[in-house]
Amino acid sequence: MSGVPKVPTLVELMQHRAQATPGKVGYIFLRDGQSDEVPMTYAQLDRKARQIANHLRSQMPVGSRVLINHNPGLEYISSFFGCLYASMIAVPVYPPRFNQKLDRLNSIVTSALPAAALTSKQTMDTLRQPISESPLLSPLRWIETDTLPDENPAELPLPTADTLAFLQYTSGSTSDPKGVMLSQGNLMSNLEGIRQAFGIHGDSRGVIWLPPYHDMGLIGGVLEPAYVGFPVVLFSPFAFLQRPFRWLQAVSKYRATTTGGPNFAYELCARRMSDEQVAELDLSSLDLAFCGAEPIRAEMITRFSDRFAAAGFKKEAFYPCYGLAEATLMVSGGAKNEVPVVLPIDGERLEHEGLAVAAKTPGLKNERQLVGCGKEIAGHKVRIVEPTSHELCADGRVGEIWFSGPSVAQGYWQKPEDTLSHFHARIAGDPTEASFLRTGDLGFVKDGEVYVTGRLKDLLIIHGRNLYPQDIELTVEKSHGALKSGAGAAFAIAQSEVDKLVVVQEIERKFKELDLQEVVRAIRAAVMESHGVAPYAISLIEPNSIPLTSSGKIQRHAARKLFLEGELRERGRFLENELQ
Helix, strand or coil: CCCCCCCCCHHHHHHHHHHHCCCCEEEEEECCCCCCEEEEEHHHHHHHHHHHHHHHHHHCCCCCEEEECCCCCHHHHHHHHHHHHCCCEEEECCCCCCCCCCHHHHHHHHHHCCCEEEECHHHHHHHHHHHHCCCCCCCCEEEEHHHCCCCCCCCCCCCCCCCEEEEEECCCCCCCCCEEEEEHHHHHHHHHHHHHHHCCCCCCCEEECCCCCCHHHHHHHHHHHHHHCCCEEEECHHHHHHCCHHHHHHHHHHCCCEEEECHHHHHHHHHHCCHHHHHHCCCCCCCEEEECCCCCEHHHHHHHHHHHHHHCCCHHHEEEEEECHHHCCEEEECCCCCCCCEEEEEHHHHHHHCECCECCCCCCCCEEEEECCCEECCCCEEEEECCCCCCECCCCECEEEEEECCCCCCCECCCHHHHHHHHCECCCCCCCCCCEEEEEEEEEEECCEEEEEEEHHHCEEECCEEECHHHHHHHHHHCCCCEEEEEEEEEEEEECCEEEEEEEEEECCCCCCCCHHHHHHHHHHHHHHHHCCCCCEEEEECCCCCCECCCCCECHHHHHHHHHHCCCCEEEEEEHHHCC
């Protein structure tokens, strides 16, 4: 039994949890990322959400947009559910840090036109001055949810499955953020798909540090445990980044069965943890460690599995998956308790012909090891489609990934043309005329397994070859020990009407004195050998200066803009005549 009541909305489900198991702890937040526990039961969450909902309904009409502007924590969760209870449209954001630009927040406010913002007294105290100086933020009703009176909340009308629950603003890796409109029905569909794919149940236990303003952190880390009815331990992503050991320490302490994060997080743990720290861990309780949100590296899976095998981690626990905000969250995932599928393919055939053909001789310089992302979630369809002709692609041929089913979002907020082109695509010759979401991701299906090769907008076409930037970035970071993992961008610029390759790459912080010529020679040689293309320019930049999205993805288009404008924090820039 799933333990999930048959109800149409997340509001009714949470009310059921509060009535059926009022004293059960749904969330534990670690304020310091380690031991400072703050628990919240389903009854406490329900009461707080009702109080916030009643206050919102007394201030503004149903359907108003409301910013969730908390730091990660239980107030974030209460405020999100408060919006759902009130039939308001939640707009999750993250408070800008001290002296941080308000550009992303301003762009979201300009798009969503919220009537109010939910925050805490502490957060408000730090933001009071920048808010007062902002013509966009100062007119909003700023509501400090932790100062609302603790009074018995009244009953409110229930939303329906068609009610918009929230706007998930995309990370903006290839364009300005867009507000993806997710209904209560979209959420319930995707949460059920995740439950089935993950094989989770009421006795599962989670540990999540992912940011609650991002779809994987909010839907996968906060809503999914509530949907299924199991407890989750949460802490801030900043606490994880400061000390990655906290993540696995919490998994070990709380005997988590489920956790997850992007590729870079597993890499960080494998590279930074000492033998003494590994010896402290017991990861044997984990039966699912999901990995998504960015390219999944086969080398990372092996490195992490080998590093933590002594702590009881099982390689079969790794769960590669694929998704995006426009699909609510999850599109496809692997088979639970099976070693991830890794497909070695001929990079030449992939680049020249767009075909995934098995590498004839393992270990060749142009071999690509692609990690499979499983099959589509239950009740949904994945199709690979030629992006221009909209014809179906044969097994093993690269095309755009299209997705259909009840998890597909309602469209982009206030963008009818983009909604029509992205959410209502038709496959050529399909007699059913079914509507599909165009994901903008490239990939292929082979033997029923979904493989993601890159973003359509990021694809580089140089000398007639289709080059995937993430492949070049991986080659670059491995070419020299002074280069930081997951901190590079590859893109093309036009020179004499010909597209040429540019590489931007961070240097590790500890390398203060460095022979830059030696580094760029290593980069050039590695890219030439693996991809057959010589970089036109290589820009070596300071640590933590590559532009990233709110979810930590490389913003290649932003890096390209900064390169062209000379705004990168460069240690050195080397053009092709200097790279011989």
